[in-house]
Amino acid sequence: xxxxxxxxxIDEGYExxxxxxxxxxxxxxxxxVSTLRNYRVENNRKYHTYRDGSYWVxxxxxxxxxxIIAHHLFLLTFNDKLHLAPLKAPKKVxxxxxxxxIWASDFADLYPDAEVIGTDLSPIQSVPQPxxxxxxxxxxxxxxxxxxDHFDYIHVRLLxxxxxxxxxxxxxxxxxxxxxxxxxxxxxSPILKxxxxxxxxxEAYHHQGRLAIESARNFGKQIxxxxxxxxxxxxxxxxxxxxxxxKWPLGEWAQDPRxxxxxxxxxHHWTQGIEPWSLRLLTQYMGWTVEEVKAFAAKIRTSxxxxxxxxxxPVAVVVARKPL
Numbered sequence: 479x480x481x482x483x484x485x486x487x488i489d490e491g492y493e494x495x496x497x498x499x500x501x502x503x504x505x506x507x508x509x510x511v512s513t514l515r516n517y518r519v520e521n522n523r524k525y526h527t528y529r530d531g532s533y534w535v536x537x538x539x540x541x542x543x544x545x546i547i548a549h550h551l552f553l554l555t556f557n558d559k560l561h562l563a564p565l566k567a568p569k570k571v572x573x574x575x576x577x578x579x580i581w582a583s584d585f586a587d588l589y590p591d592a593e594v595i596g597t598d599l600s601p602i603q604s605v606p607q608p609x610x611x612x613x614x615x616x617x618x619x620x621x622x623x624x625x626x627d628h629f630d631y632i633h634v635r636l637l638x639x640x641x642x643x644x645x646x647x648x649x650x651x652x653x654x655x656x657x658x659x660x661x662x663x664x665x666x667s668p669i670l671k672x673x674x675x676x677x678x679x680x681e682a683y684h685h686q687g688r689l690a691i692e693s694a695r696n697f698g699k700q701i702x703x704x705x706x707x708x709x710x711x712x713x714x715x716x717x718x719x720x721x722x723x724x725k726w727p728l729g730e731w732a733q734d735p736r737x738x739x740x741x742x743x744x745x746h747h748w749t750q751g752i753e754p755w756s757l758r759l760l761t762q763y764m765g766w767t768v769e770e771v772k773a774f775a776a777k778i779r780t781s782x783x784x785x786x787x788x789x790x791x792p793v794a795v796v797v798a799r800k801p802l
Contacts, residue, residue: 482723485673487733488788540754545577547747548636552581552664554740555724555793560585561633562722563660563797568592568630570656574618575637579605585633586611592630619643622650629655634663639694639701639759648714655800661716662797667704670728670789677789682777686752689774693759707796716798728782728789744791745782752778 556562560581569592573582576596586594586608594608597616607613616623619641632651641647651661669687670677677683694701703710708721727741728748753775760766760774781787 489733549580563662570629571631573633627656630659632661639699657802664795665704667792672788676787682781693763696763704794711798719798721796724793725790749779
C-alpha cells in the first residue's frame with residue numbers, strides 16, 4: 479500500500495486502453511432497498527429533515543451505494559481490517575456519522591461482546607442489525623448525551639464539511655472516552671493530486687478543488703481537513719497520536735495490483751458521486767443552476783476516465799488514546 483510520501487509506480491500499458499474501458503460498466507444497475515423515512519426533495523434528490531440544511535449530501539439510494547463503495551475502499555486499504563486502533567476487548571463503542579451503518583454492523587459482528595452505537599443525522603441505516611448494535615439519530619455537533627468517560631472506542635470516518643467546530647467536537651470525543659480508550663478518525667482529501675504533475679494540466683480538476691473549498695467555506699464548514707487531523711487531535715489532549723497517510727489512485731493506472739483495484743473502485747466512487755456531492759453546495763452556496771452542476775459533473779467524469787491523468791486522493795487515518 480502506498481504511503482503518503484511514496485510515489486505510485488504507473489502501469490505503462492494503462493494509457494493504451496480506451497478510457498474507462500474496464501470500470502464498472504454495469505455497476506450503476508446495482509439495486510438497493512431504500513429505508514428512508516423523513517426527507518425533503520431538493521433538485522430532485524432526497525435530503526434528511528433532522529437539523530435541516532446542516533449536511534450537504536443527499537440521503538437517497540445513491541447515498542447508500544456510495545457508502546458501500548467507501549466502506550469497500552477502506553477495507554481494501556486496511557487489508558480487510560475494520561480498524562487500526564490496537565483494540566483488545568472493547569465494551570462500549572460509538573460510530574459517529576454511521577451513514578447506512580455498514581461499518582458499525584461489521585464491527586458489532588466482529589466484537590459480539592461489545593455494545594455498539596451508530597449515530598447519524600439521517601436515519602438511512604439499511605444493513606443487518608446485530609443484537610449488540612443500535613442506531614440513533616443524533617447530531618455530533620451538539621452536546622453529547624452519553625456519560626463522560628464512557629466509551630472504549632470512538633470511530634469517526636468521512637465527516638469532512640460536516641463539523642463547524644472541530645475543537646469542540648474533539649473535546650466531546652475526549653470527554654466521553656474512558657481513560658485509556660481510543661479515538662480513530664479517517665478522512666480523505668477532496669483535493670486531487672498527482673506525483674507526475676499530470677493533473678496540473680487538467681482544468682476540471684483544478685476547478686473542482688477550488689470549488690470544493692470555497693463552497694464548503696460558504697456553507698460554514700471546512701472540507702479539506704485531512705491534512706489537519708493529527709494536529710487537531712493532539713491539541714485536544716490525546717496522547718500516542720499516530721497517523722498513517724495512504725494514497726487512493728483515481729483509475730486503474732497504478733502498477734501495484736491492490737492499488738489498481740483501489741483505483742478502480744475510487745473511480746467508480748467519483749463518477750457516481752460527483753454530482754450528488756456537488757448539487758447542494760454549488761446551487762445553494764455558489765449560485766449555480768442544476769444544469770451547470772450537471773455539466774461540471776460530466777467534465778469531472780471525463781477527466782476521471784482519462785487514462786493520461788494519474789490522480790490520487792490522500793487519505794489520513796489518525797489513532798489516538800485518552801491518557802490514563
